[in-house]
Amino acid sequence: MKRRETLLILSTGAVAIASDATAFIQSAQAGLKYPGRLKIGTITEMDSKKILHFNFPTEESPAVVFRLPNGQLAAFSTICTHMGCPVQYEASDQLFKCPCHQSHFSATMSGAVVAGPAPRPLPKISVDVDHDGNIYATSISEPPFGTKMSIHEVEEIYGEKKL
Ligand code: FES
Structure with a gap:
């Protein structure tokens, strides 16, 4: 050549x-x-379905909102912090369970890792409810695994970390 x-x-x-x-x-x-304040659904919908699925902070980032046993709303990314597998929420024990390497995350302890190799808690999503019962995702504790946005970009859009 x-x-x-x-x-x-x-x-x-x-x-x-x-x-x-x-x-x-x-x-x-x-x-x-991506919109900084995302409508997820309504309290009526959530209470009838028990859990609402949505995407936040990007359209490729699955998440859920539900009620804890004390009645408070809780919302988390459902992407495992170990290697990005989708986790499933099991309301019977308030745990998110990852099928890939068996990490478990506690919904009642802010998404903390309680079993398995995951290095960090599930990202927690802050939600607001307006006087008409509409639920909005407003911020996230950190970008979900694999998200191309840096935490600084997320903070620029969603403001200071609230968690
Ligand atoms: S990807 Fe979830 S534990 Fe490995």
Whole structure:
């Protein structure tokens, strides 16, 4: 291969890498446009279904809201902090359980890890209820596993951490 052909291949590769980087930046910027205050549903809906599923802080971030035994609302990301598997909430023992490596997170202890290899609690989501009974997600304790947004970007959108 001639030197000129080698340079052409290298420069083409550099363009491809630059293109991927641009796509990543555009994707991260797209995340910044996600609404800062997201309506999840209503108290009536939640009390009839017992749990509401929604996505927060990005459209790719599954989460749930439900009532704790004391009647308070609780909302958490349902992405495991170990390696990103989806966790399931089991109301009978107020635990989120991860099927991948058996981490358990306590809903009554702010998402704390009570078993398994997960390194951090489940991200906790703050919710508000207006006088019409509409429930809103307003902030999250940290970006869920794999989210392209940094905690600084999340704080820019959702304000100071409230948890
Ligand atoms: S991904 Fe959940 S415990 Fe490993």
